[in-house]
Amino acid sequence: MSPSSQQSTTSLVQELQTLRDFVRWALSNFNRHHLYYGHGTDNAWDEALHLVLGSLHLPWDTDERLLDARLTQLEREKLLELIRRRCEQRTPLPYLLGESWFAGLCFKVDARVLIPRSPIAELIQDCFSPWFDEDHPPARILDLCTGSGCIGIACAYAFPTAHVVLSDVSEDALDVARENISRHHLADRVAAVPSDLFANLKGEQFDLIVSNPPYVDVDDLANMPEEYHQEPELALAAGDDGLELVRVILSQARRHLTDGGLLVVEVGNSQTHLEAQFPQVPFLWVEFESDARGVFVLTADQLDEFQSDFDAACN
Structure with a gap:
C-alpha cells in the first residue's frame, strides 16, 4: 500500500511536522516497499535520512538537534511527494534530488x-x-x-x-x-x-x-x-x-x-x-x-x- 493511499496527503501534512517525523515515515515506507539501495546508500535508514536532508538542502552531517525542527507546509508537501515517488515509481534518490556525489x-x-x-x-x-x-x-x-x-x-x-x-x-x-x-x-x-x-x-x-x-x-x-x-x-x-x-x-x-x-x-x-x-x-x-x-x-x-x-x- 502506498503512503498516499494509507492516509490522505492533507492528514499527513498535519500529522508529520519535524525532520525526525519525515525520516521515520520515509524509513517505514521504504521498508514496506522493499526498495533496492545502490545509488549512494546501501540501507533504508541512510536513504531516508539523505532524502529528507538533501531535499531541504541540509548537509548530511547536520546536528542531530535539527531533526526536531518543524517544517513549513510547502516543505512537508514536497517531502511527501518525494517519498511517494521513491516508493511507487522506484525513482532513484539522486534523480529525485537532482544531484549525486562522486x-x-x-x-x-x-x-x-x-x-x-x-x-x-x-x-x-x-x-x-x-x-x-x-x-x-x-x-x-x-x-x-x-x-x-x-x-x-x-x-x-x-x-x-x-x-x-x-x-x-x-x-x-x-x-x-x-x-x-x-x-x-x-x-x-x-x-x-x-x-x-x-x-x-x-x-x-x-x-x-x-x-x-x-x-x-x-x-x-x-x-x-x-x-x-x-x-x-x-x-x-x-x-x-x-x-x-x-x-x-x-x-x-x-x-x-x-x-x-x-x-x-x-x-x-x-x-x-x-x-x-x-x-x-x-x-x-x-x-x-x-x-x-x-x-x-x-x-x-x-x-x-x-x-x-x-x-x-x-x-
Whole structure:
C-alpha cells in the first residue's frame, strides 16, 4: 500500500511536522516497499535520512538537534511527494534530488545520465598512484563514455594542470556534462566532445584514458532491480557478454595514448568474460578499499604487445 493511499496527503501534512517525523515515515515506507539501495546508500535508514536532508538542502552531517525542527507546509508537501515517488515509481534518490556525489564532489544528474558510483573514484582520489604522481602528472586526460562528466571532472581536480576531454555518443548526456563543467568552473581546462568512442578524436593523444563504458551483459540487464531500469539503457547494455564496447576500446586505445600512457577501464561483472576471451593478457585488476572489483589497468606497452589479439577480437 502506498503512503498516499494509507492516509490522505492533507492528514499527513498535519500529522508529520519535524525532520525526525519525515525520516521515520520515509524509513517505514521504504521498508514496506522493499526498495533496492545502490545509488549512494546501501540501507533504508541512510536513504531516508539523505532524502529528507538533501531535499531541504541540509548537509548530511547536520546536528542531530535539527531533526526536531518543524517544517513549513510547502516543505512537508514536497517531502511527501518525494517519498511517494521513491516508493511507487522506484525513482532513484539522486534523480529525485537532482544531484549525486562522486570523489567528494557534487554533480548534477537526471534521467539522461547514469548515476555516478564507479570505484574509479578511489583511483582518482589517489591520483592514479603509482602510475602518476605530483612530479609526473598526466597532461591530457580522456574520459571516454563520460555520462555526467563526473570521472573527467574529478580528474581535473586531482591534476590541476591537466586538460581533460569528456566524450560520449549521447548528446543528452553531454548536455549534463557541460552543465557540470560550468558548475565546477572548469571550462578553461575541460571540454565536452560528441564521439562514438574514438570516432571524433582522430589524431588526438592522451596520457591517461579512463572509461566506464556500458558493460552490463544481457542476463544481468534482465535481472537488475527496478531502480536501475530508470537509468538510460544506452549507458548500461553491452550485448551478450557485456564487452561490445570494451573490445573496441582495447583495439583502438593505443593510437590515442602517448608512449608511457595508461588505460583504465571499468567492466564490472563482465571481468570474467574478459579474462576468458583474453587469457593471455596480464590485466592488472585494481584492488579497492571498498572491495569493489572489475576495473583493469593496461599500459601503452601492454596494448602494443597484444594489439593483434585485440584487433582480431573486433573482426
